[in-house]
Amino acid sequence: MSARLRAVVLLSGGLDSATTLALASRTGFECYALTFDYGQRHRVELDAARRIADALGVARHEIVRFDLRQFGGSALTDDIGVPKDRPGAEIAEGIPVTYVPARNTIFLSFALAWAETLGSSDIYVGVNSVDYSGYPDCRPEYIEAFERMADLATKAGVEGKQRLTIHTPLIRMSKAEIVETAMEAGVPLELTWTCYEPEPDGAACGRCDACQLRMRGFAEAGLVDPLRYA
Amino acid sequence: MSARLRAVVLLSGGLDSATTLALASRTGFECYALTFDYGQRHRVELDAARRIADALGVARHEIVRFDLRQFGGSALTDDIGVPKDRPGAEIAEGIPVTYVPARNTIFLSFALAWAETLGSSDIYVGVNSVDYSGYPDCRPEYIEAFERMADLATKAGVEGKQRLTIHTPLIRMSKAEIVETAMEAGVPLELTWTCYEPEPDGAACGRCDACQLRMRGFAEAGLVDPLRYA
Numbered sequence: 001m002s003a004r005l006r007a008v009v010l011l012s013g014g015l016d017s018a019t020t021l022a023l024a025s026r027t028g029f030e031c032y033a034l035t036f037d038y039g040q041r042h043r044v045e046l047d048a049a050r051r052i053a054d055a056l057g058v059a060r061h062e063i064v065r066f067d068l069r070q071f072g073g074s075a076l077t078d079d080i081g082v083p084k085d086r087p088g089a090e091i092a093e094g095i096p097v098t099y100v101p102a103r104n105t106i107f108l109s110f111a112l113a114w115a116e117t118l119g120s121s122d123i124y125v126g127v128n129s130v131d132y133s134g135y136p137d138c139r140p141e142y143i144e145a146f147e148r149m150a151d152l153a154t155k156a157g158v159e160g161k162q163r164l165t166i167h168t169p170l171i172r173m174s175k176a177e178i179v180e181t182a183m184e185a186g187v188p189l190e191l192t193w194t195c196y197e198p199e200p201d202g203a204a205c206g207r208c209d210a211c212q213l214r215m216r217g218f219a220e221a222g223l224v225d226p227l228r229y230a
Numbered sequence: 231m232s233a234r235l236r237a238v239v240l241l242s243g244g245l246d247s248a249t250t251l252a253l254a255s256r257t258g259f260e261c262y263a264l265t266f267d268y269g270q271r272h273r274v275e276l277d278a279a280r281r282i283a284d285a286l287g288v289a290r291h292e293i294v295r296f297d298l299r300q301f302g303g304s305a306l307t308d309d310i311g312v313p314k315d316r317p318g319a320e321i322a323e324g325i326p327v328t329y330v331p332a333r334n335t336i337f338l339s340f341a342l343a344w345a346e347t348l349g350s351s352d353i354y355v356g357v358n359s360v361d362y363s364g365y366p367d368c369r370p371e372y373i374e375a376f377e378r379m380a381d382l383a384t385k386a387g388v389e390g391k392q393r394l395t396i397h398t399p400l401i402r403m404s405k406a407e408i409v410e411t412a413m414e415a416g417v418p419l420e421l422t423w424t425c426y427e428p429e430p431d432g433a434a435c436g437r438c439d440a441c442q443l444r445m446r447g448f449a450e451a452g453l454v455d456p457l458r459y460a
Contacts (some may be wrong), residue, residue, distance in 0.1 A: 050304060063302075064296055065295075065296060067295070068343065070294060070349045071292075072347055100343075101344075101346035101384065102339055102342040102346055102383055102384060104340060104377070105339040109338075110332075110336060113301050113333070114300075114330035114331075116332055120233060136387065137382075137383045137384075141382055142382040145378050146383075148378070149335070149372070151376070152366065152371055153334070153335045153366055153367045153372055155331070157366065158366040217353045
């Protein structure tokens with residue numbers, strides 16, 4: 001049995017989660033990547049997640065399937081239009097319609113379940129509180145509250161064997177800093193996926209909030225984005 | 231639009247959750263029942279949940295599907311034997327192998343997502359800290375930590391519109407008290423399901439922890455259990 005500590009890493013297939021996985025791996029953790037097929041429009045990111053997990057050499061990659069369209073309430077899962085061509089200031093303000101109710105709470109709960117069965121007390125998640133300041137479940141105080149809840153939820157927590165740590169290495173980085181970190185950590189940028197509403201030919205739209213933030217990040221970092229845009 | 235407040239009620243199909251649903255309904259909430267098909271051995275409880283939701287007249291019933299067998303680690307989802315014929319003292323002590331890692335956290339996270347899309351700030355769950363003192367995620371301090379986390383997780387919480395309340399009306403009741411409460415609240419006891427490992431002919435085994443606690447509850451309440459046992 002390996003002496004390396006195990007970590008569960010949430011991997012959406014996007015730039016941020018791929019960078020987070022690379023950082024967890026470089027820290028020395030044996031990484032267990034966890035991806036969700038939850039009824040999102042941009043299912044192309046699932047293929048991206050598979051390829052990234054392969055490229056970065058995870059110990060295991062699981063895709064958990066459920067359907068958040070049963071509840072609705074978000075542009076990412078429902079018949080609400082994905083916003084396009086919004087200026088940066090508008091993206092940063094308020095809670096966008098692409099917010100999916102309680103999504104990170106659901107994702108972290110599954111990560112917690114897997115961590116407990118693996119004997120792991122470390123979860124990595126690529127949340128960021130800078131670009132999307134409107135997403136409540138990307139803020140440090142939310143992450144800390146989840147950790148406290150988790151220590152009361154699990155057998156390991158109750159037995160005092162371990163306290164959960166949710167690692168959020170990107171939480172205070174700008175997108176440009178994330179792009180630079182990704183380059184340094186050897187993330188296969190050409191495999192990462194970002195766009196909320198890709199074109200029929202597979203190109204990124206270049207106009208949704210996620211595309212705009214990514215494009216600006218690469219521009220500010222002075223680097224070329226290998227993705228194909230419409 | 232109805233003026234009644236909405237509540238999301240976790241409904242497994244067992245005696246406790248059916249009683250909880252009846253109590254939520256009697257309190258005046260418009261009830262949205264939520265059931266999980268998570269790879270449990272005792273899938274017969276899903277049919278029980280459907281019939282109970284119908285009988286108690288919920289506004290809507292959703293069954294969310296995912297597969298916790300991907301992670302393993304519990305006798306309810308994995309190839310670990312379900313314990314039989316254990317004395318009560320043993321059942322009450324320690325964390326049994328039927329504990330499913332982070333299960334209530336996952337269930338409550340989905341309930342939170344649905345509550346947010348429904349504009350509801352009330353969740354009902356039939357957890358009990360008496361009979362299964364070993365389940366960490368059935369204790370009051372865990373429930374309170376989940377509420378605190380949830381208020382930081384959601385749009386409604388951030389905007390200060392509502393604070394989540396997780397109602398746990400059974401949390402300190404003995405099984406006999408639950409049976410009596412169920413009778414008073416008009417729960418269709420013949421529709422509820424409890425057994426972890428039913429016989430091939432559909433009878434309850436009468437020997438797993440869940441059956442034993444139920445049988446003892448009916449006996450102590452001086453009532454006849456309408457279920458058929460092996």
